[in-house]
Amino acid sequence: MSTDRENFKNGFTAIMAMAGSAIGLGNIWRFPYIVGENGGAAFILIYLLSTVLLSVPIFLAEGTIGHRAQAATFRAMEKLAPNTRWKWLGGLTIITSLIILSYYSVVGGWSIHYFKESLIHGFSVDGEGQFGSFISSPWAPLVCHTAFMGICAFVVSAGVKSGIERFNKYSMPLLFFLIIIIMCYSFSLPGAKAGIDYMIKPDFSKLTSSSITAAMGQSFFSLSLGVGCILTYASYLKKEQSLISTAYKTTGFDMTFALLAGFAVMPAVFAGGITPSAGPGLIFESLPFIFAKMGVVMPFTSRLIAVLFFVTIFFAAVSSAISMFEVGVSFLVEQHNINRKLATSILFIGCWALGTLCSLSFGPLDHITIMGRNIFGALDRITSDYLMAFGALLYTLFVGWKMKKSDVLQEMSPFYYNIIKWLAPTAIVVIFITNL
Numbered sequence: 201m202s203t204d205r206e207n208f209k210n211g212f213t214a215i216m217a218m219a220g221s222a223i224g225l226g227n228i229w230r231f232p233y234i235v236g237e238n239g240g241a242a243f244i245l246i247y248l249l250s251t252v253l254l255s256v257p258i259f260l261a262e263g264t265i266g267h268r269a270q271a272a273t274f275r276a277m278e279k280l281a282p283n284t285r286w287k288w289l290g291g292l293t294i295i296t297s298l299i300i301l302s303y304y305s306v307v308g309g310w311s312i313h314y315f316k317e318s319l320i321h322g323f324s325v326d327g328e329g330q331f332g333s334f335i336s337s338p339w340a341p342l343v344c345h346t347a348f349m350g351i352c353a354f355v356v357s358a359g360v361k362s363g364i365e366r367f368n369k370y371s372m373p374l375l376f377f378l379i380i381i382i383m384c385y386s387f388s389l390p391g392a393k394a395g396i397d398y399m400i401k402p403d404f405s406k407l408t409s410s411s412i413t414a415a416m417g418q419s420f421f422s423l424s425l426g427v428g429c430i431l432t433y434a435s436y437l438k439k440e441q442s443l444i445s446t447a448y449k450t451t452g453f454d455m456t457f458a459l460l461a462g463f464a465v466m467p468a469v470f471a472g473g474i475t476p477s478a479g480p481g482l483i484f485e486s487l488p489f490i491f492a493k494m495g496v497v498m499p500f501t502s503r504l505i506a507v508l509f510f511v512t513i514f515f516a517a518v519s520s521a522i523s524m525f526e527v528g529v530s531f532l533v534e535q536h537n538i539n540r541k542l543a544t545s546i547l548f549i550g551c552w553a554l555g556t557l558c559s560l561s562f563g564p565l566d567h568i569t570i571m572g573r574n575i576f577g578a579l580d581r582i583t584s585d586y587l588m589a590f591g592a593l594l595y596t597l598f599v600g601w602k603m604k605k606s607d608v609l610q611e612m613s614p615f616y617y618n619i620i621k622w623l624a625p626t627a628i629v630v631i632f633i634t635n636l
């Protein structure tokens with residue numbers, strides 16, 4: 201077993217790494233369209249509430265396991281609950297995170313394609329349908345998926361310090377800088393006010409019970425909960441560093457980024473006369489159209505913003521994908537003593553193959569359906585609606601009921617301990633049943 205475990209250098213880089221895992225497609229791609237589908241500001245309030253009340257404690261539960269054990273997923277469970285079946289919870293989260301990585305990489309690949317398009321050709325006003333024809337073509341998305349996963353593998357294989365920590369230390373501040381520029385541009389568009397109002401004026405009549413579970417689901421996904429990423433990164437947090445302050449700051453950055461992304465996207469959507477409930481295609485399909493429309497009056501600025509926007513998505517996606525990669529890599533390195541580069545290569549091949557099926561499921565393989573969805577949609581649904589919630593549930597039960605209370609209280613206050621013990625598992629079970 202490897203003894204010279206790496207750690208994050210200090211509190212700042214640890215928070216940047218955790219924020220890197222949290223801030224991703226969930227914030228820029230998923231958040232705006234889920235807000236759009238659920239009626240705007242009222243939904244945002246529920247999302248913020250469930251983040252503070254539920255996601256922070258669940259983050260603390262997962263983090264406590266990694267931080268105390270100073271070991272990742274599988275091994276952490278073996279250390280804290282030797283000779284029990286809890287180690288299979290580690291196994292489950294490794295599988296979940298690798299499945300998410302596989303389809304996430306496909307969307308990450310799309311961002312590479314759109315970056316290239318915005319840089320080389322720009323978008324045209326009559327470009328409707330381009331997104332559909334791009335994702336259903338066999339080769340281009342596949343090449344982009346391969347490139348995306350290759351970049352992630354490169355970062356992860358460099359190690360915790362020289363790869364993950366270094367990447368996030370620079371990319372996170374850059375992401376905030378970029379999204380603020382894009383937001384300012386969006387605010388300046390004619391008709392932007394309607395989009396801003398949509399984000400800040402709640403209309404509670406639009407809320408349904410499914411919006412509440414959607415808000416919790418979004419919050420879990422956005423904070424990378426239930427899949428071992430937070431656990432693994434917390435295991436690289438030095439013993440003397442505070443988990444709770446890391447949790448507050450990471451959650452704060454993640455929520456802020458989601459709101460900034462919402463304020464960057466919605467005003468543009470309204471200015472472009474598009475309905476906010478356009479679904480998953482919102483940022484890939486609608487935004488290029490808006491950029492093209494604006495391009496007629498401000499060709500240079502809108503082209504520049506388009507490039508910056510897709511760069512932002514790309515960096516956000518890489519920083520999250522490497523945390524999923526690391527869950528599997530740390531397992532192979534720690535448990536099986538496999539060299540990091542080899543471990544990365546093995547997982548690259550497996551996840552690339554599964555991602556390839558996902559990528560092709562929009563085109564050549566679209567006749568294969570599981571639960572009425574294509575392969576991509578089915579894996580997304582199975583992981584984000586069920587496996588993540590299931591993993592989070594088991595983590596809260598482990599920390600609330602199995603670990604020694606005095607150990608847990610070294611990482612958090614009794615308030616959070618009680619939420620982890622009672623409220624969080626109950627809420628997750630409710631989400632679970634609603635999703636079924």
Ligand code: PHE
Nearest residue numbers: 222224225226227421422424
């Ligand atoms: N939190 C990431 C996002 O918002 C997604 C993610 C899910 C990352 C699960 C790691 C694990 O995009």
